[in-house]
Structure formats: structure tokens, C-alpha cells
Amino acid sequence: MSIISKAACVGGGVIGGAWAARFALAGIDVNIFDPHPEAERIIGEVMANAQKAYGMLTMAPLPPRGKLNFCKTIQQAVEGVDWIQESVPERLELKRGVITEIDAFARPDALIGSSTSGLLPSDLQADMKNPERMFVAHPYNPVYLLPLVELVGGKKTSSETIKRAEEGVAEIGMKGVVIAKEIEAFVGDRLLEALWREALWLIQDDICDTETLDNVMRYSFGMRWAQMGLFETYRIAGGEAGMRHFLAQFGPCLKWPWTKFTDVVDLDDALVEKIGAQSDAQAVGRSIRELERIRDENLVGIMHALKAGNGGEGWGAGKLLADFEKRLWAKGGDQAKSYDASGPLRLLDTKVNAAWVDYNGHMTEHRYLQLFGDTSDALLRLIGVDFDYVEAGHSYYTVETHIRHLGEAKLGQALCTTLQLLASDEKRVHFFTRIHDAASGDVIATAEQMMLHVDAKAGKSVPAPAEVLAKLKPIAEGHAKLAVPEGAGRYVGQKR
């Protein structure tokens, strides 16, 4: 049983809107309450960014998008839902009042998370009737892409609530990290605050400008942090002797005058103007929307890289994405069970995303192979060769591929793939896949491929079991009646 079938977002700004997108893209209907006159437009823009980002992030079958329902009152928004996420401005009295109102109308077992960046959950739950179901669920912007949620209970929060909250955020592809004790600003914002304080001093004292400071981070430890965080990185820095050696070597430096850690810079008009001007220069005219697009594409790229990390097992946020996709495939597999074998099988629908485009301004070579591979994966799921099947020790491996490029695919272009079986026997599946422009049906590329059924442990081809062959049979029979595709059997250098 899922924890979240229906959600509510109270407060729909950048954070609340992105929570709404997270829920909706996980197939969950969301009630939204936000008195801002332009709430619908703002959330619509966040949703559009989120959808674009998910289009790049995953080929797994996302469930039908949940509905967004704009409500006139908090009562209307929260009645009957399973999870309420409060994201109103960061003022204790305001948040406490809103949470108390949510508490009055929500189902007694509904979970209530607050997006506060630093207020104590005990303070927020002070006036509630059912405070045991309230906690901090602190996300990071953009919430629809960054998976972390800090889960922090107050004095009256039950441990059962935190457990359910952890399960709930996992359902929407997020990583719930439980913070052991409540403390202002929790863990993430404490760390950011320390760095931010130091950074402001470096600018104030003319040690560097904003661009230099950002470059120092993004070309070095920023990349390390994204994949291993602080302590695991330092463990490696300690060499063979590990963490203890690192602490012995670098610990004493903490007493050197390297930081202004406890001093707070005076953010007077002059410093604000200095940082503002440097930041404007750094942006070289790029709008916030443009920067958001670049940020989202980069985040997707980082997550893809991490998904391939650790020898393909996935690492950190990439492993989380891989696990989320496994669940999506497991659910979405049902959709693919019905098909019409009287023609080529339509197995994939996608759009060319920015990361797939090369310096010639069109989709680059290896992305074609990715789409062909994703299409053969879809065929395999259709005949029962899914994650469980592979985990049990058998699979199909591709042993030969012949790709032809007949047209170009441009950024944002909608594509679909169709697959035609040419021949099969107990070991072999020989098939022909076309990538089409989804609107016109024009063929942009084709691949003729051969897969062999293998015993993965033995690393040898073996006959597929009867149940797999039985699922392949109706497709083979249907496709035997089709004409052999133009281009099948061609080789490079052959005259047309």
C-alpha cells in the first residue's frame, strides 16, 4: 500500500510549486492552496521546467501525471489527503498558524511536512491537536530534481511518523535522511551557512570576486561533494591510512587562522552592491530562466553520470535514480503487456533532449544506440525478460548492430520507435528497429540487431526457456506476415 495516494501543497511558490511537480510527476493528484493572485501561473512555470527535466532524466515509464487542483481554502486543500506539505514564507508565527489550521482539517493520520529551512519542528507543532504526525521535510531547490529531504521530528513527533515519511518520499523518488536531533537549520543549511559566511568575507576583503569563488568550487571540491560528500572524500585524502591519518595530518590546521568562521560580515549597501554587480557580470546577460535551464540540464547530467558509477551499479543520487526507475519499470511493465503484432511494435516515445545534441546541432550518434537499446529492452520486458528475470541469472545480450542514419533529429523533436521481428529461434532474436519523427512518422534511423539468450554467470549463449519463447511466438507469427523492411540485410558499402 502506498503512503501517498493524494497530496496537498499549502504555499505554492518556488518550493511549494516544485513539491507539487514532484508529486504530480509521480502520478499523485495534488490539491494546492496559495492565495497569491498568480499562483497558477507560477506553478505552471515550475511544472513546465519539471516536465522538461524529467523528459531528460529518465526513459522509464512515468505514470500518468497527477492532476493539480487549485483550492480556495486550506480546509478544501487538505481534507482527505494523505500528505500535506507546508511551504509558506519563513516566519514562525505564520507557519505555526497555517500548520495549526492544516491540523484542524486534515485526516488525523495524514502526514504533515513543513518545508522550513531552519525553524524547529517543536515550535511549529506547539498548537496542534495531533502533533505526532508533524515533522520538517526540508527539500533542496529544485525540489523536482534534487532528491534530498531532511526529515526532522519535533518533541511530539512519533517515530512511526518519521518512518512513514521516509517511505513516502521514497515513493516520489526522493531520499529521506533522518536527522537525529532537532536543531535550527538542521544539517544542510548549517553547512551552507558556514560556507556562505566565509564566502562573503572573501568578497568583502577583495580576496576574489564572485566568479572566481564559484570557479574554485565548481572545478574542484563541488564535483567531489556531489558524489562522495565530505567525510568519504577526506577518507580518500588520508591515503592508505584513511580517515585517522587525515585527521592527524589536517586536524591541527583548524587552529590556524584560516577562517573567519564565527564572525558575521556586515552586509551593508556597499557590499550588497559589490556582490550584485559581480554577480551581474558573471551571468553575462543570461536570464534567471536560462540559468535554471542550464542548472537543470547539468543536474540531470550529473545524475546520469552517477547512475553509471560504481561499475554500472549506480552511486549516491544516481543509484537512487536507478532504483526509482526500476520501480517505474516494474509498474509501467503492465502497460506494455498488450500489443498488436499485426504491425511493427511501437515501443518507445521520447523527445530529443539538450544533452543528446552535439556540436552539429542534431542528435549525436551514441544517443541513437541508446534509443535502440531502450527499444530492445522494451521488447524484452514484453516477453518476460525483466529485472527479476535478469537477477535470476539469464538475459539477452546484443551481439550485432547495424545502424543507418537517414535523417536528422533536432532538439525537442518528438520521436518514437517501432520494432519488427525478422526471425527468432531458441537462442536468437533478430529484429529491425526504426526511429521515427513522432508527428510525421518519417523514418530517421534504423537498426538491424541480433540478440542471443545467455546464461549470464556462465557467459555463454543458452536456449531461452519455454515461457519466454511462448511470449515471443505471437509476435514472430504476426511479423512473419510483414514485408522484409527496406534496408534489412544491408551492409556498409553496398550499392542501393
Ligand SMILES: CC(C)(COP(=O)([O-])OP(=O)(O)OC[C@H]1O[C@@H](n2cnc3c(N)ncnc32)[C@H](O)[C@@H]1OP(=O)(O)O)[C@@H](O)C(=O)NCCC(=O)NCCSC(=O)C[N+](C)(C)C
Ligand atoms: C555470451 C555471448 C553473447 C555469446 O557467446 P557464445 O555462447 O560463445 O556464443 P557463440 O559465439 O557460440 O554463438 C552462439 C550461437 O549464436 C550464433 N551467433 C553468434 N553471433 C551471431 C550473430 N551476430 N548473428 C547470428 N548468429 C550469431 C552463433 O553462430 C551460435 O550459433 P549455434 O547455432 O552454433 O548455437 C558472447 O558473444 C558475449 O558475451 N558477447 C558480448 C555481448 C555484449 O556485451 N553485448 C553488448 C551488450 S548491449 C545489450 O545487450 C543491450 N541490451 C540487449 C541489454 C538492451
